[in-house]
Amino acid sequence: MTRIRARGLRGAAASLVALSLIVAACGGSDDSSDDASDDASTEETASDDSASGDSDSVEVTQDGGTLAAVQARGTLNCGVSGAAVAFSYTQADGSMEGIDADYCRAVAAAVLGDADAVEFTSLTAAERFTAVQTGAVDVLMRNSTWTQSRDTEVGMDFGPTTYYDGQQLMARSADGFSGSSSVDEIDGATVCTNAGTTTETNISELASILGIDITLTTFEDYDQVVDAFIAGTCDVITTDGSGLVGRKAAQEPNAGDWVIFPATPISKEPLGPVYAQNDSQWADVVNWTVFATLIADENGVASSDVDGALAGDFGPEMSRLMGGEGELQTVMGLSADAFYNVISQVGNYQEIWDANLTPVGLDRAGSANASWTDGGLMYAPPAR
Amino acid sequence: MSDVTMTPTSPSNGASNRTSPLQWVRVNLFSSVSNTIQTIVFTAITLGLLRALLGQAFSEEADWTSVSTNLRLLMIYNYPADQIIRIWVSAAVVLLAAGLSLGAWKVEPGYTVGRLGRHLVGLGLFSLVTRLLLPVHAPDTVRTWLIIIGVVSLVAGVVVQRGDPDGDRVMGFGTVLSGVALTFLAVLWLVPFGQYGLVDGVLVAESGTTVASSTKVPWTVLLIIVVASHRVGIILGRALGRSLRAALAAFWVVGPAFVIFVILRDPAFDWAHVWSTDIPIAAMFGLGGAAVLYFVAAPGKTEVARAVGAMLFAFALFNWVAAFFGWYPMLQKVRISFLIFAIVVLLVPAFAGDRSTRRRVAGGWVAAMVVFHWLLTAINTESTLVITAPPFLGGFVLTVGIAYYVMLASFPLGVLLSLARTSKLPIFRVMSTGYIEVIRGVPLITVLFFFSIMLPLFLPKGMGISDLAAVFAGYTVFSAAYMAENVRGGLQSVRRGQYEAADALGLTTVQRTSLIVLPQALRVSIPNLVGQAIAVFKETSLIAIVGGFDLLRIANSTIPNQPDFLGQKRPGLLFISLVYFVFAYSMSKSSQRLEARLKDAQAR
Numbered sequence: 001m002t003r004i005r006a007r008g009l010r011g012a013a014a015s016l017v018a019l020s021l022i023v024a025a026c027g028g029s030d031d032s033s034d035d036a037s038d039d040a041s042t043e044e045t046a047s048d049d050s051a052s053g054d055s056d057s058v059e060v061t062q063d064g065g066t067l068a069a070v071q072a073r074g075t076l077n078c079g080v081s082g083a084a085v086a087f088s089y090t091q092a093d094g095s096m097e098g099i100d101a102d103y104c105r106a107v108a109a110a111v112l113g114d115a116d117a118v119e120f121t122s123l124t125a126a127e128r129f130t131a132v133q134t135g136a137v138d139v140l141m142r143n144s145t146w147t148q149s150r151d152t153e154v155g156m157d158f159g160p161t162t163y164y165d166g167q168q169l170m171a172r173s174a175d176g177f178s179g180s181s182s183v184d185e186i187d188g189a190t191v192c193t194n195a196g197t198t199t200e201t202n203i204s205e206l207a208s209i210l211g212i213d214i215t216l217t218t219f220e221d222y223d224q225v226v227d228a229f230i231a232g233t234c235d236v237i238t239t240d241g242s243g244l245v246g247r248k249a250a251q252e253p254n255a256g257d258w259v260i261f262p263a264t265p266i267s268k269e270p271l272g273p274v275y276a277q278n279d280s281q282w283a284d285v286v287n288w289t290v291f292a293t294l295i296a297d298e299n300g301v302a303s304s305d306v307d308g309a310l311a312g313d314f315g316p317e318m319s320r321l322m323g324g325e326g327e328l329q330t331v332m333g334l335s336a337d338a339f340y341n342v343i344s345q346v347g348n349y350q351e352i353w354d355a356n357l358t359p360v361g362l363d364r365a366g367s368a369n370a371s372w373t374d375g376g377l378m379y380a381p382p383a384r
Numbered sequence: 385m386s387d388v389t390m391t392p393t394s395p396s397n398g399a400s401n402r403t404s405p406l407q408w409v410r411v412n413l414f415s416s417v418s419n420t421i422q423t424i425v426f427t428a429i430t431l432g433l434l435r436a437l438l439g440q441a442f443s444e445e446a447d448w449t450s451v452s453t454n455l456r457l458l459m460i461y462n463y464p465a466d467q468i469i470r471i472w473v474s475a476a477v478v479l480l481a482a483g484l485s486l487g488a489w490k491v492e493p494g495y496t497v498g499r500l501g502r503h504l505v506g507l508g509l510f511s512l513v514t515r516l517l518l519p520v521h522a523p524d525t526v527r528t529w530l531i532i533i534g535v536v537s538l539v540a541g542v543v544v545q546r547g548d549p550d551g552d553r554v555m556g557f558g559t560v561l562s563g564v565a566l567t568f569l570a571v572l573w574l575v576p577f578g579q580y581g582l583v584d585g586v587l588v589a590e591s592g593t594t595v596a597s598s599t600k601v602p603w604t605v606l607l608i609i610v611v612a613s614h615r616v617g618i619i620l621g622r623a624l625g626r627s628l629r630a631a632l633a634a635f636w637v638v639g640p641a642f643v644i645f646v647i648l649r650d651p652a653f654d655w656a657h658v659w660s661t662d663i664p665i666a667a668m669f670g671l672g673g674a675a676v677l678y679f680v681a682a683p684g685k686t687e688v689a690r691a692v693g694a695m696l697f698a699f700a701l702f703n704w705v706a707a708f709f710g711w712y713p714m715l716q717k718v719r720i721s722f723l724i725f726a727i728v729v730l731l732v733p734a735f736a737g738d739r740s741t742r743r744r745v746a747g748g749w750v751a752a753m754v755v756f757h758w759l760l761t762a763i764n765t766e767s768t769l770v771i772t773a774p775p776f777l778g779g780f781v782l783t784v785g786i787a788y789y790v791m792l793a794s795f796p797l798g799v800l801l802s803l804a805r806t807s808k809l810p811i812f813r814v815m816s817t818g819y820i821e822v823i824r825g826v827p828l829i830t831v832l833f834f835f836s837i838m839l840p841l842f843l844p845k846g847m848g849i850s851d852l853a854a855v856f857a858g859y860t861v862f863s864a865a866y867m868a869e870n871v872r873g874g875l876q877s878v879r880r881g882q883y884e885a886a887d888a889l890g891l892t893t894v895q896r897t898s899l900i901v902l903p904q905a906l907r908v909s910i911p912n913l914v915g916q917a918i919a920v921f922k923e924t925s926l927i928a929i930v931g932g933f934d935l936l937r938i939a940n941s942t943i944p945n946q947p948d949f950l951g952q953k954r955p956g957l958l959f960i961s962l963v964y965f966v967f968a969y970s971m972s973k974s975s976q977r978l979e980a981r982l983k984d985a986q987a988r
Binding site: 082083084085086089090091092093094095116119122123124127130134226227246247249250251359 | 453454456457461462463465770771778837840931933938941942944945946947950951953
């Protein structure tokens with residue numbers, strides 16, 4: 001009796017296997033058609049393949065790397081904030097603007113020859129690094145500060161800084177503050193900032209070092225901080241300089257009412273691209289895209305000058321960078337005119353700055369973001 | 385004002401509350417000293433609140449250009465501007481179906497001419513009071529318009545009310561619909577709306593025109609479609625009756641998916657692939673499945689059906705396990721189709737019958753498979769849209785789309801869960817109770833985080849889930865638990881005798897449940913289910929936290945970060961609260977009407 005049943009079971013199992021093989025054959029023929037539509041219930045994007053775990057993204061890195069993946073896909077997945085004025089924000093017509101968005105476009109122009117071949121993913125501060133680690137985004141341009149712990153611990157690398165930011169304070173000139181005020185003048189003031197950020201830690205550490213007494217009030221988000229400052233609840237507010245300047249330009253009641261100090265920020269916040277660790281080919285591509293915009297800026301090559309630069313009007317270095325010799329870019333796995341596309345479609349560093357940071361009142365001259373030839377920190381290795 | 389007091393009273397109508405306004409005021413508001421004090425105090429508070437709200441809306445720093453400029457962003461987010469006709473076509477399809485449905489089901493609002501008059505008088509008074517309370521900064525056009533609206537509707541209200549002193553002249557739905565449409569059109573064409581968008585000194589939309597003119601024509605067409613399709617629905621409803629209603633019901637299940645994935649998403653079908661793979665698979669499941677169903681739906685084949693169904697079910701489950709371990713590749717839609725097929729085969733003996741029944745079962749299966757596979761293929765095909773920041777849905781469209789499909793998907797799931805919870809089989813009862821209690825014990829935000837962040841990590845290799853799909857799954861799972869409890873309340877109201885009567889007729893469990901118990905239980909739980917639907921609609925605002933761009937996120941973080949509108953949150957938030965309120969309130973109103981109608985039906 002048991003034997004019969006066992007045979008029956010085996011028969012059923014065999015028929016199941018046969019049936020599944022038939023179905024698998026149907027499925028197999030489908031998969032080979034390079035459709036990648038393995039998943040019916042979800043919208044399929046190419047990034048999904050690499051988004052399902054760490055081991056996966058390592059595999060991808062081994063066979064061809066991010067560069068090959070981006071070239072095969074035809075679009076660059078770029079992580080941005082989407083809600084950071086001047087860095088990356090959504091315009092009324094739905095397009096993404098800002099310096100970070102422009103650097104996404106620059107990388108797309110270098111890799112794919114088309115600055116518009118970008119898919120922007122808006123990431124919150126909490127999501128951003130996971131998105132890089134899992135490969136959901138190829139590169140992260142989300143005003144992220146380059147720190148030792150982030151660079152070494154979380155499995156990602158930082159590219160060259162595109163914007164040197166730093167924490168500053170803003171107060172009312174009516175309270176006796178000026179642009180040359182120092183931090184110890186805020187003794188006894190109510191200082192406001194947003195909760196749970198490093199700005200909070202920075203200011204309280206500094207206060208204890210200087211031995212001054214401040215009342216620190218924190219708010220859930222930055223809009224509330226500025227509202228409280230306008231309402232007079234806060235004497236001083238503090239966050240990254242770029243954030244202060246933007247609000248001063250937009251919301252200051254009368255010019256000169258608000259002042260930003262100290263001239264030297266109380267913290268260093270270098271912001272730049274972030275990408276997954278251990279993919280040096282991709283790292284080179286992103287890094288040299290940033291460098292290309294800096295070198296073009298140093299040589300005064302704007303987007304309208306690219307043909308002249310290619311012809312050698314701006315010297316041999318620019319000609320090489322624009323693809324005059326070709327080899328420099330092709331060795332990296334890019335086309336010879338990769339950086340020609342970057343400069344012609346997006347622009348050099350100064351143009352990117354003028355388009356995004358000047359409108360909110362940020363001045364490049366005299367800041368750390370000036371070119372090294374003008375006393376700033378923007379310095380690119382030579383292209384040769 | 386004096387016009388109102390001169391409204392003729394109907395002294396004979398003492399039983400109803402239709403007295404003169406002055407009398408009504410005396411009886412209801414100033415009947416005693418304490419009532420008078422309460423009336424005065426609460427009127428003062430209400431007026432104070434209104435004044436505060438108006439002060440907020442028209443304060444010097446409140447600049448509504450942030451909303452008017454970003455109106456398109458709020459409605460459709462970054463849907464490509466050159467494809468906007470797709471949005472209008474989608475709206476037309478949905479409104480066409482809505483009009484036809486209202487006609488086919490002969491929905492009557494029970495709105496009387498007298499009530500219209502009262503509402504108009506109320507609107508007129510409200511406008512005039514608002515005009516009086518306006519802060520000094522309010523623009524002159526607003527003052528003028530408020531006076532015009534106030535006086536016109538006051539006079540119109542009084543005139544209309546005279547036409548129906550007894551309040552028993554019921555207006556047909558067509559009339560109400562036409563009236564609403566005409567009012568809307570008048571507002572659209574007469575009220576000058578603001579410019580469409582200055583960004584960095586460049587007009588991003590139709591330069592030199594206004595918002596209204598860019599949407600005037602489409603809206604006019606849409607409103608004509610609604611009114612006309614309502615008429616057509618009534619006429620067709622008379623001619624076709626049940627079959628039209630069945631077709632419309634089917635549309636409301638599949639149609640919105642069609643709208644989203646075919647019209648809005650515009651898949652670029654790879655026809656070679658469709659012919660070589662998609663159509664053969666659909667044909668295999670459709671025709672093969674129909675043959676099997678035709679065979680097992682015969683009376684007396686119950687045992688065979690159970691055996692075949694059980695085998696298929698085991699195989700389907702095995703497929704999913706295999707998928708999880710990545711044993712052999714198979715198209716996901718084949719797996720899903722197998723599972724659905726197995727469940728249908730298991731259920732079908734309950735509806736076994738003569739040749740025509742069997743033919744209907746088989747035909748229904750073929751139709752379902754055609755639609756199902758077509759949609760799956762559309763969903764799986766790359767979109768032709770060029771979207772710089774996917775997904776392609778955002779803003780109000782996302783809010784409505786997600787809310788609708790969560791309601792639709794969580795309803796059957798909720799019914800199944802409630803049935804399982806009231807089942808006699810302990811395993812079902814324990815599992816269902818566990819599920820419901822766990823989900824109800826966890827905040828929605830946790831469930832959403834789990835689905836958007838954790839779920840992708842649990843999926844087998846090579847299988848992905850888009851953000852929107854993950855959020856949709858999370859909402860559905862959450863909402864289903866609440867739906868289940870609502871339906872369970874209904875199930876408990878079905879009397880014992882109904883079960884016994886069904887058993888006495890010799891009905892099987894499935895037949896008893898689907899034909900006798902559920903129809904009664906669901907009718908009782910409809911008000912609660914609508915309440916749950918409203919909750920789902922409002923809870924969609926949590927998408928913002930897990931990465932979607934719904935109304936709230938756009939108003940709360942996108943607009944205040946545009947250089948032109950830096951830090952301007954209030955106008956956007958006020959605007960979206962108005963949008964949420966209008967929709968939630970109309971849903972709640974229609975639920976009240978439904979409730980009243982069901983009460984009537986039960987009393988009869």
